[in-house]
Amino acid sequence: VQPLIGITGMRHVIQVKSAGPVLLGVASADDYALGIESAGGVPLVIPYIEQKSSVAALAKKLDGLLLSGGEDMDPILFDENPRSGLGQVVPERDELELALIHEMLGQRKPILGICRGMQVLNVALGGTLYQDLDRQWRGLIAHQQKARRDHLSHGIRIESKSQLYDLLGRQKYLRTNSFHHQAVRKLAKSLRPVAWDEEGLIEGVEHVSASFILAVQWHPENLWRTHSVFHGLFKGLVEASSTPAT
Numbered sequence: 001v002q003p004l005i006g007i008t009g010m011r012h013v014i015q016v017k018s019a020g021p022v023l024l025g026v027a028s029a030d031d032y033a034l035g036i037e038s039a040g041g042v043p044l045v046i047p048y049i050e051q052k053s054s055v056a057a058l059a060k061k062l063d064g065l066l067l068s069g070g071e072d073m074d075p076i077l078f079d080e081n082p083r084s085g086l087g088q089v090v091p092e093r094d095e096l097e098l099a100l101i102h103e104m105l106g107q108r109k110p111i112l113g114i115c116r117g118m119q120v121l122n123v124a125l126g127g128t129l130y131q132d133l134d135r136q137w138r139g140l141i142a143h144q145q146k147a148r149r150d151h152l153s154h155g156i157r158i159e160s161k162s163q164l165y166d167l168l169g170r171q172k173y174l175r176t177n178s179f180h181h182q183a184v185r186k187l188a189k190s191l192r193p194v195a196w197d198e199e200g201l202i203e204g205v206e207h208v209s210a211s212f213i214l215a216v217q218w219h220p221e222n223l224w225r226t227h228s229v230f231h232g233l234f235k236g237l238v239e240a241s242s243t244p245a246t
């Protein structure tokens with residue numbers, strides 16, 4: 001049976017000409033869904049539902065969760081005021097994703113976080129973020145590449161005793177794409193770092209005890225077609241979601 005993988009999406013604002021106020025919805029880049037599909041899973045984009053009970057009911061039906069990239073997290077969720085450099089915040093998205101993470105964790109189901117997804121996972125488990133790397137981080141590496149989405153930009157080092165290492169073809173060094181201006185600052189206690197850029201910024205994390213709670217700061221959904229090593233992340237999520245939780 002193919003596992004059902006939920007995918008969270010960005011806020012989509014639809015401008016309707018001469019028909020009153022804007023319409024709000026959810027948007028998801030095809031690359032996430034196609035990555036899941038090509039790995040043998042059934043992808044499903046999740047709308048911004050509001051009730052805890054329906055989030056819980058949805059999580060029961062999902063076999064796995066992909067937290068996608070997108071807007072900045074509301075810093076109040078890690079006890080900070082917004083700082084200059086913070087981008088767009090979507091409180092309803094934060095709320096949905098935090099609830100989903102706790103439900104999936106409680107049900108011991110797999111989670112793959114991508115970019116913002118890694119940041120949300122870290123905050124959900126008690127960590128904090130750099131609200132804006134240019135203003136708060138000492139490093140000089142550019143994390144918002146100007147090249148096309150599937151271009152490999154900065155390098156990362158990967159911990160060899162990690163799931164990430166096994167999923168990415170057992171290589172200690174890789175180059176990735178990079179489209180983020182935020183990053184993990186204080187890491188949550190239940191996560192461990194498993195990848196870093198060459199200045200020490202965290203680029204990959206996994207849960208210390210849960211079997212498949214893993215996240216990366218780059219965008220493998222834009223890479224798996226052209227750089228097959230990154231397809232391993234989708235295969236890993238689908239495979240972990242195919243095995244009943246123990």
Ligand code: MN
Nearest residue numbers: 143178179217
């Ligand atoms: Mn980066």
